[in-house]
Amino acid sequence: xxxxxxxxxxxxxxxxxxxxxxxxxxxxxxxxxxxxxxxxxxxxxxxxxxxxxxxxxxxxxxxxxxxxxxxxxxxxxxxxxxxxxxxxxxxxxxxxxxxxxxxxxxxxxxxxxxxxxxxxxxxxxxxxxxxxxxxxxxxxxxxxxxxxxxxxxxxxxxxxxxxxxxxxxxxxxxxxxxxxxxxxxxxxxxxxxxxxxxxxxxxxxxxxxxxxxxxxxxxxxxxxxxxxxxxxxxxxxxxxxxxxxxxxxxxxxxxxxxxxxxxxxxxxxxxxxxxxxxxxxxxxxxxxxxxxxxxxxxxxxxxxxxxxxxxxxxxxxxxxxxxxxxxxxxxxxxxxxxxxxxxxxxxxxxxxxxxxxxxxxxxxxxxxxxxxxxxxxxxxxxxxxxxxxxxxxxxxxxxxxxxxxxxxxxxxxxxxxxxxxxxxxxxxxxxxxxxxxxxxxxxxxxxxxxxxxxxxxxxxxxxxxxxxxxxxxxxxxxxxxxx
Amino acid sequence: xxxxxxxxxxxxxxxxxxxxxxxxxxxxxxxxxxxxxxxxxxxxxxxxxxxxxxxxxxxxxxxxxxxxxxxxxxxxxxxxxxxxxxxxxxxxxxxxxxxxxxxxxxxxxxxxxxxxxxxxxxxxxxxxxxxxxxxxxxxxxxxxxxxxxxxxxxxxxxxxxxxxxxxxxxxxxxxxxxxxxxxxxxxxxxxxxxxxxx
Numbered sequence: 019x020x021x022x023x024x025x026x027x028x029x030x031x032x033x034x035x036x037x038x039x040x041x042x043x044x045x046x047x048x049x050x051x052x053x054x055x056x057x058x059x060x061x062x063x064x065x066x067x068x069x070x071x072x073x074x075x076x077x078x079x080x081x082x083x084x085x086x087x088x089x090x091x092x093x094x095x096x097x098x099x100x101x102x103x104x105x106x107x108x109x110x111x112x113x114x115x116x117x118x119x120x121x122x123x124x125x126x127x128x129x130x131x132x133x134x135x136x137x138x139x140x141x142x143x144x145x146x147x148x149x150x151x152x153x154x155x156x157x158x159x160x161x162x163x164x165x166x167x168x169x170x171x172x173x174x175x176x177x178x179x180x181x182x183x184x185x186x187x188x189x190x191x192x193x194x195x196x197x198x199x200x201x202x203x204x205x206x207x208x209x210x211x212x213x214x215x216x217x218x219x220x221x222x223x224x225x226x227x228x229x230x231x232x233x234x235x236x237x238x239x240x241x242x243x244x245x246x247x248x249x250x251x252x253x254x255x256x257x258x259x260x261x262x263x264x265x266x267x268x269x270x271x272x273x274x275x276x277x278x279x280x281x282x283x284x285x286x287x288x289x290x291x292x293x294x295x296x297x298x299x300x301x302x303x304x305x306x307x308x309x310x311x312x313x314x315x316x317x318x319x320x321x322x323x324x325x326x327x328x329x330x331x332x333x334x335x336x337x338x339x340x341x342x343x344x345x346x347x348x349x350x351x352x353x354x355x356x357x358x359x360x361x362x363x364x365x366x367x368x369x370x371x372x373x374x375x376x377x378x379x380x381x382x383x384x385x386x387x388x389x390x391x392x393x394x395x396x397x398x399x400x401x402x403x404x405x406x407x408x409x410x411x412x413x414x415x416x417x418x419x420x421x422x423x424x425x426x427x428x429x430x431x432x433x434x435x436x437x438x439x440x441x442x443x444x445x446x447x448x449x450x451x452x453x454x455x456x457x458x459x460x461x462x463x464x465x466x467x468x469x470x471x472x473x474x475x476x477x478x479x480x481x482x483x484x485x486x487x488x489x490x491x492x493x494x495x496x497x498x499x500x501x
Numbered sequence: 502x503x504x505x506x507x508x509x510x511x512x513x514x515x516x517x518x519x520x521x522x523x524x525x526x527x528x529x530x531x532x533x534x535x536x537x538x539x540x541x542x543x544x545x546x547x548x549x550x551x552x553x554x555x556x557x558x559x560x561x562x563x564x565x566x567x568x569x570x571x572x573x574x575x576x577x578x579x580x581x582x583x584x585x586x587x588x589x590x591x592x593x594x595x596x597x598x599x600x601x602x603x604x605x606x607x608x609x610x611x612x613x614x615x616x617x618x619x620x621x622x623x624x625x626x627x628x629x630x631x632x633x634x635x636x637x638x639x640x641x642x643x644x645x646x647x648x649x650x651x652x653x654x655x656x657x658x659x660x661x662x663x664x665x666x667x668x669x670x671x672x673x674x675x676x677x678x679x680x681x682x683x684x685x686x687x688x689x690x691x692x693x694x695x696x697x698x699x
Contacts, residue, residue, distance in 0.1 A: 082517060083515040084515065084516065109531060110531065112535075113532055113538075114535060124627070124634065130633075137552060137630065139547075147543075150539075
């Protein structure tokens with residue numbers, strides 16, 4: 019949170035970062051980007067990197083080591099599985115961007131020449147380091163979404179997930195292959211035919227596990243007793259939009275075709291179909307699905323469906339024309355385009371679409387606001403879900419399960435005898451919780467102070483921040499673990 | 502780490518039987534491998550691409566670094582001895598070997614400080630050329646890791662002197678050792694690619 023605050027505070031002090039999301043060297047050099055914009059970006063991303071790695075380490079250890087009795091890995095809910103895989107991506111991908119950002123920081127702050135071609139530096143090194151992080155990062159965003167869809171579809175089809183092991187292994191395979199495709203973002207820089215061919219092939223391979231998942235979801239719905247509630251609307255919308263994004267992805271996995279498409283609006287259309295049509299639809303599916311569990315209130319179905327239809331139509335209105343704009347040669351990363359090339363009508367469609375898209379998000383916020391005040395009470399299990407979270411109250415008590423459940427199956431609430439203890443037994447003693455600690459927050463605050471010192475180039479502030487970090491580490495390490 | 506924490510960590514049942522904190526350290530080491538991997542790649546990419554001197558072959562003093570490398574590798578041995586002593590609750594030996602490990606680490610760091618100041622004296626600064634930048638960043642990052650390890654070991658030593666480190670905390674010493682050995686292994690790689698491949 020401190021990292022995001024820091025990054026966004028740059029809009030107040032001298033403007034936001036202005037070198038694109040991949041910040042290619044040497045657009046980020048002090049020569050081409052003076053001022054503090056890029057410094058805010060670099061340091062904000064470093065804080066977020068540290069916090070992401072810390073959280074991911076926490077998830078990994080928790081999922082490996084602290085499962086309920088009987089909860090073998092192959093009985094875990096898919097959402098947990100994908101979080102697990104994502105955590106590995108995080109701890110392995112983030113260090114590459116950390117190093118890239120450190121090199122950039124040294125260039126900008128101390129005057130080294132890592133990305134200065136005049137002194138022998140190599141701007142392509144930044145692109146490699148960035149995309150070794152950047153492509154796994156795409157799957158860091160996507161895999162939890164795939165996990166959400168794999169939870170929602172079985173629940174609303176009243177059928178266990180079709181081919182559970184295939185869905186799990188596909189997720190692992192996507193993550194694994196995700197580390198071997200980074201240079202497909204760099205087909206146009208001239209890596210030579212062998213490099214381009216290898217990265218084309220690995221990129222095409224990723225389509226296989228992704229396709230496997232899509233067929234598994236469709237097969238789960240096939241012959242199920244479907245209940246079309248808002249979460250399923252978003253899940254089905256996700257599948258349809260994600261297929262479109264996946265298809266354009268396969269199109270530019272071919273290096274030869276990509277040379278026509280790179281840096282055009284076609285790529286902008288592709289990324290939005292996978293990132294918005296994919297990740298954001300999955301995110302809303304998950305929010306509508308778990309909102310009752312988290313808050314104890316149902317979100318309104320009527321407003322939810324209005325939100326879905328408006329978002330689906332506006333999304334396609336915004337981004338579908340961009341396929342054509344890109345194919346007709348409209349370059350990306352320009353704030354305007356030449357008149358008289360026939361781009362006007364489709365750009366107008368995009369503009370109208372994006373306004374409606376923003377409005378649909380307002381409808382969602384209204385739904386949240388309205389439902390929190392006047393929503394129906396959810397009860398423990400509004401959807402008839404199969405997984406353990408639906409066995410406890412909504413919102414869950416702070417200790418979650420009063421009695422630790424013993425897991426015998428993948429769908430414990432759907433199977434006879436799946437749950438043989440009363441997990442809410444009020445006579446059972448309240449579980450011990452780890453004592454709350456302020457030290458991690460103080461530690462994070464120390465990192466923020468270091469970053470503020472670094473961005474304003476005042477050494478005493480950096481040292482003060484580092485001092486806070488050290489004190490916090492010792493305070494945390496020596497604090498008793500349990501009350 | 503206090504007694505209650507260690508005791509409760511032992512009491513907690515885990516799915517794999519491995520202690521949580523040890524698992525955490527292994528996962529963290531995985532992440533660190535990628536960090537050093539990226540730095541090593543950066544160094545290798547820029548090898549021989551400096552356009553002004555001084556160049557590595559003029560500066561690197563292999564016999565001297567071989568000695569400090571030997572010192573650092575010996576500190577892994579004393580780390581093993583420290584853990585073994587703590588595990589059999591021989592705290593007199595445990596204290597001795599913990600302190601020895603930290604001291605050997607400090608000797609290595611002093612060698613690095615000497616090497617760095619020698620290089621600067623010879624005209625190689627951080628911004629002189631690509632060799633300077635990538636060399637100081639790579640070995641400096643490693644040196645910072647050694648420094649963290651030394652502070653960590655000294656903290657354990659202080660706890661042991663105060664009687665607050667016993668065989669009940671052997672796991673803490675073992676995790677410190679995991680980190681320490683990892684830092685040593687990284688140095689073996691750095692020694693090879695920086696000094697032996699010059």
